[in-house]
Amino acid sequence: MSPPIRVSLEDVTLKLRVRGMRGNSSETMTTPAREVFVGGRIERALWGSHVVALQNINLTIRDGERVAILGHNGAGKTTLLRLLAGIYVPSSGVCNLTGERAALLNTNLGLSSEMTLTENVRVALALYGVPLKEINERIPEIIEFAELQAFADAPLKACSSGMKARLGFGIATSVEPDIFIVDEVFGAGDAQFIPRARRRLDRLFRGANTLVLSSHSLTVLREFCSTALWLEKGRVRQYGDLEEILKDYAAFCKERAAELTGAAPPNRTKSNIAV
């Protein structure tokens, strides 16, 4: 019997409201010489404009799968992750989610820069729904993982963005969800933090948990994922084996870079996508 389904999306479209649109840019712009791959489609209407962030998405993720989400800026990666986290609700289509979910979409997690690290961890764990009795027990472990013991009683604003990212990662990974949804958060961690993060995730995955991870770092994706979903302007371009898709994605990026620069030196195009 196949593992239980964690995520099931049927023909899901999601529009995000855009306020403060001015002018008529989408119509007045002349047709570009080449297709642009940034952002989703903007839909203008008298009663309000929207970005069509996801369009006709069909997707099934089963328990234990580790899915990489990749695509250009504005392809819909974060929107899809928020949908999977239960934050967004589709404008049309059906989205079924089962199991405990934890999302690390942003290392801020509603943290307050004036509160100490200990206080922040306490509030963040409470927000995540950790039972109050367990919160105090978990705080030292999280701060130790982030290697921020010396800052435990300092206000968060004394921490650098990388230190905050460590703390946020520590908090989100201290819960044991069935589905773990992570958005580009490794960026801020330093080189010695990545192996620590990996060890912690490995431990988390031992219980056949499901991972959905978005990152521009191919190394990180290879490290943690086996399946990939390639989004392009809010649509699924490819969904399947990670290595195959990474190959196609790299070829696509190289082609695009060549278009942009006329004839780009191959090593330069590569640096755009590799870590």
Place this chain on the structure above:
Amino acid sequence: MSMPTTPEQQRPASHKTLAEPARPREGGQMRDAIADVFAGLRRWRVAAWLGWRDAIVPMRKTIIGPFWITIQSALWVVIIVSLLGANLGAREPLYPLYVAAGVVVFQFITSLLVDGAAAFTREASLIQNIPIPFTIYLLRVVFKSLIVLGVQLPIILGALFFVPDTLSVTWFLAIPSIGVIIFVMFGVSLLLASIAPFFRDIPFALGAILRVMFFATPIFWLVDGAIGARQIAVQYNPLAHLLSLVREPLLNRPVPTDSLALMLVAGTFMWLVGLVVFARTRTMIASNL
């Protein structure tokens, strides 16, 4: 790994949905909204921590901290009593206490109203990153306002110096009256917060109205003997009724039962309207922030 499949293949008959299906269903919206309210109320401690963070933490860097709130309101009371007391308060022997209670309770009500209406729009980043019941954000405003009310209690106690022998058991009746204010304002906040993501004019409208309401509410002028426009303000201004529920027992007078009945009915009505609107907009709030 599985490729995108047809809906039939995706959902075996045995597959049971634990999370709420995302597509809005008729009838299900109200159930989900009520579930959100109960889930939020159950997690009141989180709301209390967030409220404490809102009220106290920003003032940590200061020397006297939250007592700046006390000083600010105390100055209002002192100025009003010393400048207007001789004229407007001539017929009220307890005028300093009358004004102190008025200023403090009015601030409590406006804080519930203004912060409550912005409860969702102000927390876009939290709402878009951690899925928790929306009701927690409204409850957090209640706790924040209660803390601010708490640090202002010394003003009311201070007013007792000027009106001795006023402290009595009727004071305790002010406590359930605070509960009535929270009940009414929670319903109003539920309504306003639910439409605020779609109509961004609400905070500005509230700001404009509440500034005027300070004068249209019997805070520094007396309810007794109010005639003309003042009489209309006393009768039709809901803030005047809410204020009198708390202030009258503090002045050793009975809680006005007509105001109490009116506010309980109005509060129930606001809860119903708030719930209906919240049920309709709840699933669209996050994508409209």
